[in-house]
Amino acid sequence: MLFNSLHFVIFFPLVAAAYFILPHRFRWALLLGASYYFYGAFKIEYLLLLFTSTAVSYVAAIRMKQAQHRQKKLWLWLAIGVNLGLLFFFKYLDFSIDSLNQVMGWFRMGLEFPLSHWLLPIGISFYTFQIVGYLLDVYFDVKEPERHPGIYALYVSFFPQLIAGPIERSTNLLPQFGKKIDYDYHRVVGGLRLMLWGFFKKLVIADNLAIVIDQVYADPGQFPGWVLLIATVFLVYQVYCDFSGYSDIAIGGARVFGIELMQNFNRPFAARSMQEFWKRWHISLASWVNDYVHTPLAYQKRHWKMWGALFSIMIAFLVIGIWHGASWNFVIWGLLFGIVLCLEYLTADMRQQLFRGWPRALVSTLAILYTFSIVVIVSIFFRAETFADAIYVVRHCFDLSTITASQLTGSGLWAMNIDPFWMVMGLGMIIGLEIIQLWERKERIHEVVGRLPKLWRWLIYGVVVVAILSFGNFDMKQFYYFQF
Amino acid sequence: MKLLINIIVFGGLIAGINGLLRMNLGHIFSGNEILDTKWEYYQANKGRFNVLHFGGSTIANQVDCRQFDAILQPHYPSRSFNFGVGALNIPESFYMLEQVLKADTGDLEYVVFGVSGTTVYPKAFWESSRLQYWLTPGWSAEALYFQWRHRQPWHQKLKITAIVAYKFILNCFDYRYLRKFIHPPDIKTESFYLGEHRDGYTGTDLERWESYITDPPENSDPNRVIFLKNALQKIYHNQRDSAFNDQMLTHTAPYFDAQYTPGPPDPRFLGALERLEALADAKEIRIIYLVAPRLNWHFDILLPVVYTLDERDVIDLSSMKKYPFFYHADHALDMFHLNELGCEKYTRLAAEAFAEKIGR
Numbered sequence: 099m100l101f102n103s104l105h106f107v108i109f110f111p112l113v114a115a116a117y118f119i120l121p122h123r124f125r126w127a128l129l130l131g132a133s134y135y136f137y138g139a140f141k142i143e144y145l146l147l148l149f150t151s152t153a154v155s156y157v158a159a160i161r162m163k164q165a166q167h168r169q170k171k172l173w174l175w176l177a178i179g180v181n182l183g184l185l186f187f188f189k190y191l192d193f194s195i196d197s198l199n200q201v202m203g204w205f206r207m208g209l210e211f212p213l214s215h216w217l218l219p220i221g222i223s224f225y226t227f228q229i230v231g232y233l234l235d236v237y238f239d240v241k242e243p244e245r246h247p248g249i250y251a252l253y254v255s256f257f258p259q260l261i262a263g264p265i266e267r268s269t270n271l272l273p274q275f276g277k278k279i280d281y282d283y284h285r286v287v288g289g290l291r292l293m294l295w296g297f298f299k300k301l302v303i304a305d306n307l308a309i310v311i312d313q314v315y316a317d318p319g320q321f322p323g324w325v326l327l328i329a330t331v332f333l334v335y336q337v338y339c340d341f342s343g344y345s346d347i348a349i350g351g352a353r354v355f356g357i358e359l360m361q362n363f364n365r366p367f368a369a370r371s372m373q374e375f376w377k378r379w380h381i382s383l384a385s386w387v388n389d390y391v392h393t394p395l396a397y398q399k400r401h402w403k404m405w406g407a408l409f410s411i412m413i414a415f416l417v418i419g420i421w422h423g424a425s426w427n428f429v430i431w432g433l434l435f436g437i438v439l440c441l442e443y444l445t446a447d448m449r450q451q452l453f454r455g456w457p458r459a460l461v462s463t464l465a466i467l468y469t470f471s472i473v474v475i476v477s478i479f480f481r482a483e484t485f486a487d488a489i490y491v492v493r494h495c496f497d498l499s500t501i502t503a504s505q506l507t508g509s510g511l512w513a514m515n516i517d518p519f520w521m522v523m524g525l526g527m528i529i530g531l532e533i534i535q536l537w538e539r540k541e542r543i544h545e546v547v548g549r550l551p552k553l554w555r556w557l558i559y560g561v562v563v564v565a566i567l568s569f570g571n572f573d574m575k576q577f578y579y580f581q582f
Numbered sequence: 583m584k585l586l587i588n589i590i591v592f593g594g595l596i597a598g599i600n601g602l603l604r605m606n607l608g609h610i611f612s613g614n615e616i617l618d619t620k621w622e623y624y625q626a627n628k629g630r631f632n633v634l635h636f637g638g639s640t641i642a643n644q645v646d647c648r649q650f651d652a653i654l655q656p657h658y659p660s661r662s663f664n665f666g667v668g669a670l671n672i673p674e675s676f677y678m679l680e681q682v683l684k685a686d687t688g689d690l691e692y693v694v695f696g697v698s699g700t701t702v703y704p705k706a707f708w709e710s711s712r713l714q715y716w717l718t719p720g721w722s723a724e725a726l727y728f729q730w731r732h733r734q735p736w737h738q739k740l741k742i743t744a745i746v747a748y749k750f751i752l753n754c755f756d757y758r759y760l761r762k763f764i765h766p767p768d769i770k771t772e773s774f775y776l777g778e779h780r781d782g783y784t785g786t787d788l789e790r791w792e793s794y795i796t797d798p799p800e801n802s803d804p805n806r807v808i809f810l811k812n813a814l815q816k817i818y819h820n821q822r823d824s825a826f827n828d829q830m831l832t833h834t835a836p837y838f839d840a841q842y843t844p845g846p847p848d849p850r851f852l853g854a855l856e857r858l859e860a861l862a863d864a865k866e867i868r869i870i871y872l873v874a875p876r877l878n879w880h881f882d883i884l885l886p887v888v889y890t891l892d893e894r895d896v897i898d899l900s901s902m903k904k905y906p907f908f909y910h911a912d913h914a915l916d917m918f919h920l921n922e923l924g925c926e927k928y929t930r931l932a933a934e935a936f937a938e939k940i941g942r
Contacts, residue, residue: 104752283584283585286585287585519764519765556592559592560592560595560596563592563596564596564757564760567596567755567756567757567758568757568758568759568760568761569760569761
């Protein structure tokens with residue numbers, strides 16, 4: 099079930115109403131049933147996979163607690179192996195076979211393995227990482243294993259964050275399912291307000307930016323450099339609004355039930371370095387990789403000194419890249435981020451000396467521009483259909499020599515098959531969003547709106563709802579991150 | 583409870599404001615590309631036309647405006663526009679014709695209304711905006727009435743009732759028409775939907791439809807491509823399936839036997855036509871009804887109504903006895919439509935009859 103479907107518009111209030119009517123002790127069962135229904139609505143077969151991952155990790159965590167050192171490790175690797183194995187099988191098998199076939203083709207070995215063409219179960223990367231995080235927490239005694247199978251199954255499948263995160267930590271989410279939660283009008287309204295803002299970002303901003311992006315990225319060779327550049331800037335904002343919109347709906351939806359999920363985005367385009375960017379963008383994944391991959395690896399390789407640090411950064415970003423998708427584009431996308439972070443690590447002292455004495459505001463502005471430019475360039479690999487397309491866009495998007503006055507007119511854009519309305523509208527939405535983000539330096543916009551006088555508050559709700567109903571793209575476009 | 587009341591009041595206000603706006607703005611937007619393109623174009627060029635061919639696919643694909651106007655020239659300076667849209671059946675067609683008449687500014691003199699019977703809403707229609715934009719309280723009741731009157735199983739009738747109710751609610755919150763005020767219609771689609779001569783006639787040239795589907799990037803919207811592909815497959819399937827056609831031929835033939843006695847006309851069908859005629863009279867527009875040959879059961883409800891209408895206002899080309907060639911394979915594209923040869927004859931006969939009806 100998609101958040102932006104009418105199915106969800108009916109489903110969510112019914113579950114929320116039943117949740118507060120039911121006594122506390124039955125609520126986990128309701129949420130679990132609702133979560134399985136939510137996931138099964140995509141494809142009923144997915145449930146079997148979700149159930150297998152849940153059952154294996156539930157049993158393994160309890161066994162780990164009871165086992166001695168070697169056996170404990172065995173249970174850990176068994177459970178991680180099953181979960182990552184399923185992830186590999188459904189997500190990376192065809193990619194691996196295809197890559198192997200290509201390599202064999204280069205060597206003219208005359209052998210080709212058939213592809214499996216298995217359908218990628220939605221959200222598998224998200225819940226697999228959540229499970230692996232839980233198993234590692236139990237293994238390292240950060241968390242006691244959850245004994246209640248229903249509560250544990252709910253931890254894995256909690257519907258607001260099941261499909262596209264935030265990837266929750268067992269220490270944050272599991273204890274909340276045991277708490278008695280009373281109905282609180284202000285909390286529920288706060289959650290709904292955040293959901294509304296999320297829907298606006300997804301349906302109005304992200305989906306409408308996609309109109310120009312889809313057109314340009316379908317055949318980048320047709321377009322001049324400046325159009326490629328604008329489409330790529332649009333792409334950065336599309337992915338941001340799509341994914342942060344989903345996160346807002348997820349966090350807001352969970353808040354209605356009294357469950358607080360972790361923040362997933364924090365004004366990422368205000369970052370002044372790539373390191374800071376990854377503390378603001380997809381926070382739940384970045385912190386997961388930092389805690390479970392980067393930090394342990396850096397510690398383990400500490401005797402390599404600088405090379406150990408660089409190695410752990412590259413491996414962490416390789417994991418982030420591969421997590422996003424089974425294609426070389428994503429591997430390159432992750433590695434590019436890794437390289438930039440390594441360069442930042444190596445030049446930290448030099449940069450500090452270079453900019454000493456410069457006005458702070460100027461340094462900050464330059465740093466923000468630098469970070470954003472890197473994000474724009476790297477994003478090309480995130481979206482391009484093929485590696486060749488990505489290279490083409492990278493090579494041409496800063497080539498402004500082909501720009502002509504006639505291209506900038508409405509008919510000039512039409513001649514390129516680009517609707518000028520969506521071009522202007524896209525730029526307007528991005529500027530509007532940035533103004534709001536500037537405002538959000540101190541407080542999130544939905545919290546500010548929540549404190550306004552009643553009349554103003556309802557007027558804003560009305561405008562946002564009408565904007566969604568009139569400009570929302572209701573063609574059931576999936577959330578971008580569902581593919582991961 | 584406070585939250586529930588707030589949401590209901592807020593929802594009511596949003597729907598209420600929408601209702602008020604739409605009542606005052608008239609028809610603007612349906613969400614269907616073909617219909618919207620034809621509507622926008624016709625509204626922008628009203629002064630150019632004095633005859634409007636209005637109806638479903640039997641108008642859209644079968645009445646060639648240029649041929650019609652050429653035949654009429656010795657009798658009447660006809661400048662016609664084809665406002666036919668596939669599957670525009672009653673009561674959607676009643677609603678749309680009402681909007682056309684209301685929006686008229688005095689240029690239109692005749693409407694050739696390709697009147698049809700009811701159809702069971704196919705599943706594809708349930709999801710489409712074609713079963714939504716016109717569902718005001720009054721027209722929703724009409725839609726349900728005709729669906730319940732149709733021969734179909736009970737569970738199907740109940741299902742359609744639920745869908746119409748659901749679509750009615752969706753329509754209350756549909757503000758998409760606001761886009762039109764700042765986003766002009768997509769001129770890229772006009773040449774396709776309005777035909778080569780921009781008179782709304784699209785013909786039944788299958789190759790043209792096929793090239794439309796396979797010609798990216800202009801027409802690469804995946805939803806439209808899938809829809810058209812399905813439509814084409816259906817057409818090809820029907821063409822091949824001659825056994826089914828024979829069965830339908832046997833089923834339809836009795837309507838044109840001498841022994842056929844039509845039942846009483848449907849009062850709501852007649853009532854809707856009377857309302858439309860009253861509206862047309864007030865605008866000094868004459869409605870001429872055009873009945874097309876088809877191989878399906880829509881004659882069941884249509885013929886009793888047609889036989890009640892004033893003969894001077896009816897061009898009936900449906901008779902299997904009088905026009906048997908329309909039912910022959912060499913004139914037919916599929917069960918419901920004529921091929922190029924059939925269309926040419928159909929337009930000619932319609933134009934000649936039209937000249938006779940208007941007394942020129």
